[in-house]
Amino acid sequence: METIRFDELNLDPRILRAVTDMGFEAASPIQAQAIPVEMEGHDMIGQAQTGTGKTAAFSIPIIQRLYLQKKKGYKRGIKALILTPTRELAIQIGESFAAYGRFAGLRHTVIFGGVGQKPQTEALERGIDILIATPGRLLDLIGQGFIHLDTLEYFVLDEADRMLDMGFIHDIKRILPLLPKKRQSLFFSATMPPEIERLAGTILSAPQKVEVTPASSTVDAIDQSVYFVEKAEKINLLKSLL
Ligand code: AMP
Numbered sequence: 001m002e003t004i005r006f007d008e009l010n011l012d013p014r015i016l017r018a019v020t021d022m023g024f025e026a027a028s029p030i031q032a033q034a035i036p037v038e039m040e041g042h043d044m045i046g047q048a049q050t051g052t053g054k055t056a057a058f059s060i061p062i063i064q065r066l067y068l069q070k071k072k073g074y075k076r077g078i079k080a081l082i083l084t085p086t087r088e089l090a091i092q093i094g095e096s097f098a099a100y101g102r103f104a105g106l107r108h109t110v111i112f113g114g115v116g117q118k119p120q121t122e123a124l125e126r127g128i129d130i131l132i133a134t135p136g137r138l139l140d141l142i143g144q145g146f147i148h149l150d151t152l153e154y155f156v157l158d159e160a161d162r163m164l165d166m167g168f169i170h171d172i173k174r175i176l177p178l179l180p181k182k183r184q185s186l187f188f189s190a191t192m193p194p195e196i197e198r199l200a201g202t203i204l205s206a207p208q209k210v211e212v213t214p215a216s217s218t219v220d221a222i223d224q225s226v227y228f229v230e231k232a233e234k235i236n237l238l239k240s241l242l
Contacts, residue, residue, distance in 0.1 A: 004032035010039065014103040015064045019056075022099055028053035033210040035061050041184055043207040045200050049190040050089075050159075052212050055096045058082070058156050058186050063097065065154070066129055067104040077151030080130040083138070083175070084158040085166050087112040093132045093158070106130060113137040121146045135163070135171035142178065149178050157203060160189035160196050169199070176203065 004027045006019050027035065030048040037044050038061035048054040062080050069079075084090050094110035101108070108130035109123040117137070124131075124146050131138075131147070141147045157163070163172060187200045187207070200207070229237050 009035050012064055018100050018102050030054050030212045031057045037208045043185045043204040045207045045209050046188045047192055047211040054188055055093055059096045060100050062154050063101040063104050066106055076127055078131050080154035081152055082132045082156040085162045090132050090134055097130055111137050135168045139171055152180050154184050155179055156186045158188050161191045
């Protein structure tokens with residue numbers, strides 16, 4: 001695939017400057033495919049692992065679209081929710097929004113469990129546009145009335161397969177009915193087993209699929225071949241190959 005540069009992706013100059021300030025020039029394959037789809041407002045299912053640049057692939061279009069909407073003036077409230085399985089990922093995603101959005105004047109906060117909730121609820125009370133959360137603490141703070149999702153327009157489910165492995169499926173199923181029906185949803189998972197496909201089906205409407213093949217795990221300098229032999233012949237084949 002030919003390389004796409006960020007300056008070919010129709011980004012607002014403020015967003016482009018933040019991205020190029022990070023030293024990024026070429027979009028990674030997931031970014032080159034996903035950013036145009038997302039900016040057109042489609043729901044999307046992205047099969048990509050950590051390390052492929054998927055965080056920028058969903059945060060840049062959300063920042064761009066919110067920035068343009070906000071310039072026209074919009075009602076305050078949480079506009080984007082990013083659900084991710086771990087505290088570490090939540091923090092990393094928060095850092096991405098801070099970096100790519102640093103000239104956009106949007107506010108975000110990160111919430112996760114295992115720590116006191118006071119700093120998190122204070123940030124929520126100051127008002128934010130973008131919320132990055134792990135599922136348990138999100139439900140907890142919704143239950144306490146600190147979070148309202150009725151103004152939401154963008155929903156990202158990150159690392160869906162890990163969410164399932166970590167037992168978050170019930171939390172996710174409790175969160176989904178709280179989201180406005182009219183929204184753009186982006187669904188990311190490294191793998192797509194049937195259970196994940198089913199979950200994606202309940203979240204997305206008419207999604208476009210974007211897939212990046214994971215980096216090859218074999219070393220180019222190693223030749224590989226397959227030989228079909230009867231079990232009894234295996235040792236002889238090995239001897240002759242050696
Ligand atoms: P992620 O897959 O989202 O966890 O991103 C992996 C790392 O790649 C992060 O440290 C990003 O800062 C970096 N990165 C993402 N996109 C690009 C890009 N287009 N060019 C260079 N580095 C990038």
